[in-house]
Amino acid sequence: MEDLAMAAAIxxxxxxxxxxxxxxxxxxAAMGFALLxxxxxLFILSTGAYRGASAPYTTNLADGKATSxxxxxxxxxxxxxxxxxxxxxLLAMVNLVSRRFNRIDSDEVKELIN
Amino acid sequence: MANNMFLLGIVFLPLVGAVLTVLLSPxxxxxxxxxxxxxxxxxxxxxxxxxAAWACSMVVLRQALDSGTQVYAMGGWTPxxxxxxxxxxxxxxxGVMATTVTMLATLYMAQCWDKCVNYPAFVTLALTMSAGxxxxxxxxxxxxFFVFMELMxxxxxxxxAISDDRLGLEAAFKYLFISGTGTLLLLLGIAAIYATFGxxxxxxxxxxxxxxxxxxxxxxxxxAVMLVSAFLLKSAVFPFHFWQPDFHTTAPTPIHAVLSxxxxxxxxxxxxxxxxxxxxxxxxxxxxxxxxxxxxxxxxGSFSALRTNNGKRLLAYSTIGxxxxxxxxxxxxxxxxxELALAAAIIYAFNHAFVKSALLMVMGLVSSRNSLKSAxxxxxxxxxxxxxxxxxxxxxxxxxxxxxxLGGMALAGVPPMNGFISKLGIVQSGAAVGDWLVVFxxxxxxxxxxxxxxxxxxxxxxxKREKDNAxxxxxxxxxxxKSFGDSTLAPTLLIxxxxxxxxxxxxxxxxxxRTVTLLQxxxxxxxxxxxxxx
Numbered sequence: 215m216e217d218l219a220m221a222a223a224i225x226x227x228x229x230x231x232x233x234x235x236x237x238x239x240x241x242x243a244a245m246g247f248a249l250l251x252x253x254x255x256l257f258i259l260s261t262g263a264y265r266g267a268s269a270p271y272t273t274n275l276a277d278g279k280a281t282s283x284x285x286x287x288x289x290x291x292x293x294x295x296x297x298x299x300x301x302x303x304l305l306a307m308v309n310l311v312s313r314r315f316n317r318i319d320s321d322e323v324k325e326l327i328n
Numbered sequence: 329m330a331n332n333m334f335l336l337g338i339v340f341l342p343l344v345g346a347v348l349t350v351l352l353s354p355x356x357x358x359x360x361x362x363x364x365x366x367x368x369x370x371x372x373x374x375x376x377x378x379x380a381a382w383a384c385s386m387v388v389l390r391q392a393l394d395s396g397t398q399v400y401a402m403g404g405w406t407p408x409x410x411x412x413x414x415x416x417x418x419x420x421x422x423g424v425m426a427t428t429v430t431m432l433a434t435l436y437m438a439q440c441w442d443k444c445v446n447y448p449a450f451v452t453l454a455l456t457m458s459a460g461x462x463x464x465x466x467x468x469x470x471x472x473f474f475v476f477m478e479l480m481x482x483x484x485x486x487x488x489a490i491s492d493d494r495l496g497l498e499a500a501f502k503y504l505f506i507s508g509t510g511t512l513l514l515l516l517g518i519a520a521i522y523a524t525f526g527x528x529x530x531x532x533x534x535x536x537x538x539x540x541x542x543x544x545x546x547x548x549x550x551x552a553v554m555l556v557s558a559f560l561l562k563s564a565v566f567p568f569h570f571w572q573p574d575f576h577t578t579a580p581t582p583i584h585a586v587l588s589x590x591x592x593x594x595x596x597x598x599x600x601x602x603x604x605x606x607x608x609x610x611x612x613x614x615x616x617x618x619x620x621x622x623x624x625x626x627x628x629g630s631f632s633a634l635r636t637n638n639g640k641r642l643l644a645y646s647t648i649g650x651x652x653x654x655x656x657x658x659x660x661x662x663x664x665x666x667e668l669a670l671a672a673a674i675i676y677a678f679n680h681a682f683v684k685s686a687l688l689m690v691m692g693l694v695s696s697r698n699s700l701k702s703a704x705x706x707x708x709x710x711x712x713x714x715x716x717x718x719x720x721x722x723x724x725x726x727x728x729x730x731x732x733x734l735g736g737m738a739l740a741g742v743p744p745m746n747g748f749i750s751k752l753g754i755v756q757s758g759a760a761v762g763d764w765l766v767v768f769x770x771x772x773x774x775x776x777x778x779x780x781x782x783x784x785x786x787x788x789x790x791x792k793r794e795k796d797n798a799x800x801x802x803x804x805x806x807x808x809x810k811s812f813g814d815s816t817l818a819p820t821l822l823i824x825x826x827x828x829x830x831x832x833x834x835x836x837x838x839x840x841x842r843t844v845t846l847l848q849x850x851x852x853x854x855x856x857x858x859x860x861x862x
Contacts, residue, residue: 235505247508254515261523286522289471293515296478300508303482307489307501314497326498326574 220260227253240318251297262286335400337384339463345377346455353448370451371438378434382427392420397856406861408532414468417843423465425681426590430458432818437582439815457483471528488579496578503575510561517554520547531857534605563595566625576644581692585685604847615662622655630776639691639703664761671840672753679746686822687735719793729789736781746829
């Protein structure tokens with residue numbers, strides 16, 4: 215059941231993220247970026263966190279209980295920091311772009327075409 | 329085996345330098361002293377840090393070639409549990425390329441008067457970018473590869489966004505989106521690898537893949553697809569190339585020199601690593617893919633460089649073409665297991681870095697004497713576009729023109745420059761595998777690169793400057809940004825490296841050949857890391 219809910223959550227987030235990211239509104243596109251990163255983080259979580267019900271303490275390991283994998287959570291922690299950093303940078307740049315161009319439609323931000 | 333401290337130094341020293349430059353910036357603020365003391369001091373700290381990293385990387389290269397793979401286990405955690413830095417000869421060669429170019433780019437930065445270099449964060453970001461760059465060449469763990477790569481990408485995006493060129497913001501924004509997509513692919517691939525093998529250590533994954541003997545678990549092949557596309561995107565290979573000319577052209581010159589010559593090689597390095605260490609069974613398919621993409625890239629790059637109207641953009645397009653040559657070499661190795669082809673690709677990657685960064689610095693020297701530091705090549709009537717750089721070369725020291733000429737010869741592969749050696753290697757390996765069509769296409773595009781480099785040389789360094797070039801006061805827009813005092817030392821050093829590598833290519837060729845012999849057997853890498861764990 216947990217697996218199914220997890221898969222549904224990852225799939226929904228991916229779908230929403232891709233849809234938002236392809237929008238012309240730059241703010242919505244940036245939100246899509248954040249959603250996609252969350253989808254990937256959940257995917258990483260799903261690769262190990264539900265291998266066992268109990269926490270990975272040494273006593274549990276000694277008893278031979280199936281424990282969840284602690285490494286994936288450390289991995290996501292790093293991935294969250296990285297994605298949060300890029301999201302903040304992206305929003306800062308959306309802010310600058312909107313001030314310079316007075317609009318946030320990606321079709322109208324096209325000074326680079328030469 | 330003991331930890332190799334030099335290996336740590338390559339990644340750690342730029343980070344130390346970054347912290348020092350941050351600490352330096354608040355000493356004096358909003359004061360004339362900032363311009364006089366703090367900014368130059370920051371730049372020289374950056375140069376010192378990169379110089380130290382360069383020295384360390386040379387030592388590591390020597391050790392890796394003489395006594396085999398070097399390992400550093402972070403925090404004393406032995407592999408496969410901890411994160412390791414590994415320098416086999418491939419990492420060491422690419423690392424020396426990266427540190428040399430970055431060190432000389434910081435030297436250029438130390439003496440250039442681009443406005444954005446004076447921002448307090450600029451030097452710090454340049455140092456974190458080089459730390460991420462060196463780290464991604466030396467790391468032995470796929471997840472820390474991702475972290476180093478993101479460090480590099482985010483720093484370079486910020487550096488381009490604060491560039492003197494006002495288009496930098498838009499280009500950086502565009503790149504951040506595209507690179508973010510690539511990062512997602514990379515992260516998905518890493519997660520798939522972790523789900524399948526339960527480890528992230530390169531050598532440990534390789535060991536388990538080898539034990540499967542060609543049988544592949546469900547997620548392994550999709551992981552390969554995601555990783556390869558992410559690396560192709562980061563190297564700006566043909567179908568994913570569209571961000572590269574914009575992003576590189578608008579970057580400040582010292583950063584452009586690093587981006588266009590070394591940063592694009594990170595993906596190349598990762599693809600070589602993937603094909604030789606992990607997916608040896610699939611090397612033929614990946615090889616075929618990258619060879620076709622490489623040939624398209626060679627042509628796309630050369631023709632776009634011919635028709636573009638901007639000097640820096642010309643060099644950025646030319647990078648797409650040169651990356652194509654490297655991919656063709658890798659592809660031939662994957663398809664035919666021809667050792668010469670992979671050695672030629674490595675030599676090509678090594679040589680191209682010096683040529684391209686030297687040419688970019690020369691173009692930066694020329695264009696920073698133009699209004700708005702623009703490198704527009706041809707005359708035009710558009711008042712909103714800065715004047716062309718025609719004839720600026722006749723008003724500056726003639727050595728800059730000769731540097732451009734020598735660099736252009738190296739780019740096109742004219743002896744005695746090092747470009748000749750790399751093109752010769754590609755042609756020889758093409759003859760060995762009998763792929764004459766691709767050899768013909770590659771050589772003919774070499775002629776194209778000769779034509780665009782010499783055409784630029786003629787118009788910039790030979791023609792007379794048009795007198796009405798300088799906009800008058802009044803209703804014409806003001807283009808002039810104060811710019812003077814750029815250094816010619818760094819490009820001169822880079823071009824002399826090119827000449828030396830062209831005349832005395834034997835050590836490089838021998839190192840590359842030995843590297844390929846070691847790469848043929850993934851066990852060399854696996855055992856080195858495994859033995860270190862004890």
